[in-house]
Amino acid sequence: MNINSIQSLLPGLPELSPHNDPWDPIGSLRKYGKHVVTSVELTVTNLCNMRCEHCAVGDSLTMKEGPRLPLPLLLKRLDEVEHLETISITGGEPSYHEKTMKEYILPILQYARDRGIRSQMNSNVTLDLARYELIAPFLDVMHISFNYLHADDFHQVGFVNSNRPVSRDIAARMYERMVENTVALSRGGLFVSAESMINMRTHEKLADIHKLIDEMGCKRHEVHPMYPSSFAAHLPLLSLDQIRIAIERLLDSRNPQLWMLFGTLPFYACNEGEAEQKLLSRLRSEPNVTVRNDPDGRNRLNVSLFTGDVYVTDFANEPPLGNVKADGFDDIFARWANHPLNLRVNCFCSEANCCGPNLLVADSYYPQVDFTKRQAIR
Numbered sequence: 001m002n003i004n005s006i007q008s009l010l011p012g013l014p015e016l017s018p019h020n021d022p023w024d025p026i027g028s029l030r031k032y033g034k035h036v037v038t039s040v041e042l043t044v045t046n047l048c049n050m051r052c053e054h055c056a057v058g059d060s061l062t063m064k065e066g067p068r069l070p071l072p073l074l075l076k077r078l079d080e081v082e083h084l085e086t087i088s089i090t091g092g093e094p095s096y097h098e099k100t101m102k103e104y105i106l107p108i109l110q111y112a113r114d115r116g117i118r119s120q121m122n123s124n125v126t127l128d129l130a131r132y133e134l135i136a137p138f139l140d141v142m143h144i145s146f147n148y149l150h151a152d153d154f155h156q157v158g159f160v161n162s163n164r165p166v167s168r169d170i171a172a173r174m175y176e177r178m179v180e181n182t183v184a185l186s187r188g189g190l191f192v193s194a195e196s197m198i199n200m201r202t203h204e205k206l207a208d209i210h211k212l213i214d215e216m217g218c219k220r221h222e223v224h225p226m227y228p229s230s231f232a233a234h235l236p237l238l239s240l241d242q243i244r245i246a247i248e249r250l251l252d253s254r255n256p257q258l259w260m261l262f263g264t265l266p267f268y269a270c271n272e273g274e275a276e277q278k279l280l281s282r283l284r285s286e287p288n289v290t291v292r293n294d295p296d297g298r299n300r301l302n303v304s305l306f307t308g309d310v311y312v313t314d315f316a317n318e319p320p321l322g323n324v325k326a327d328g329f330d331d332i333f334a335r336w337a338n339h340p341l342n343l344r345v346n347c348f349c350s351e352a353n354c355c356g357p358n359l360l361v362a363d364s365y366y367p368q369v370d371f372t373k374r375q376a377i378r
């Protein structure tokens with residue numbers, strides 16, 4: 001498979017790079033002077049062939065599911081979003097059924113190509129390569145999770161919440177297929193972005209995980225701390241110092257040619273700690289390193305394609321803000337502007353390129369802090 005020839009037909013869109021990340025809400029905030037919807041995340045399935053220990057949507061996973069919203073309704077609602085720049089397809093595991101890939105996901109990706117907007121799919125890429133090759137020519141970013149050094153790590157983490165035990169042999173075959181698929185898709189020209197979490201299991205292994213991600217040919221390594229959502233709600237949280245030290249070690253050993261994207265970091269330019277300020281300053285000056293502002297509730301909405309319910313994030317415990325059967329995304333987003341939860345974290349320090357913390361991060365590490373009364377220090 002070589003998808004480069006098709007991807008190069010993208011009409012005039014700048015290449016995804018450390019200088020161009022359309023998922024970061026800071027771009028649209030600067031462009032429009034306020035937060036607007038530029039990104040829609042579509043939950044296309046609640047089925048998954050894994051049950052990871054840390055799964056941020058684990059409580060929503062099911063064994064079977066009903067019909068999705070009619071595709072024409074979804075495409076109409078996407079069409080109405082005035083400033084749409086990106087869509088993300090998520091689950092569950094979106095590739096769980098080939099039929100879903102062919103009949104639902106592929107037409108959505110073709111819509112994105114026709115409209116000139118960017119697309120991402122979150123997948124564990126453990127199924128047949130052909131499923132991913134089917135959509136690769138129309139997809140901009142294949143986003144995978146990679147938190148392992150070998151098949152045993154994968155076996156330990158990937159099936160903790162399964163009803164039935166999964167043998168080491170089966171897990172090892174899935175791990176090998178995931179690695180082979182990642183290599184094949186990367187070689188074919190697809191932009192594979194591998195995300196690692198910083199948590200109790202990974203924080204001392206990130207340098208070696210980074211090496212494997214680089215060797216598989218991924219174009220980007222994303223790193224996010226784990227936060228207590230869904231299955232991860234009862235896992236131990238790292239301290240801020242542990243997270244900071246893990247990032248520093250990773251920066252010391254990474255390949256400086258490979259784009260590293262840090263997201264949902266719990267460090268802000270308004271924090272007074274000298275070590276944190278030093279880390280932020282290093283993150284700003286390292287080559288090919290970016291820190292993405294959190295899109296949830298800034299420029300992105302999530303919609304369940306089964307109910308039509310719309311949320312500010314796919315792993316929120318909050319009730320839906322609206323439903324696409326009744327309203328468009330822009331109208332639903334307008335309700336969020338004055339929502340008490342949004343007002344808690346809706347700050348912006350232009351000089352620091354920061355538009356405030358993620359709600360889960362604020363709850364986890366800064367329960368007493370009113371960010372709207374803070375200012376970037378430098």
Ligand code: SF4
Nearest residue numbers: 270347348349354356
């Ligand atoms: S935008 Fe908010 S979180 Fe970011 S530096 Fe400013 S006050 Fe702190």
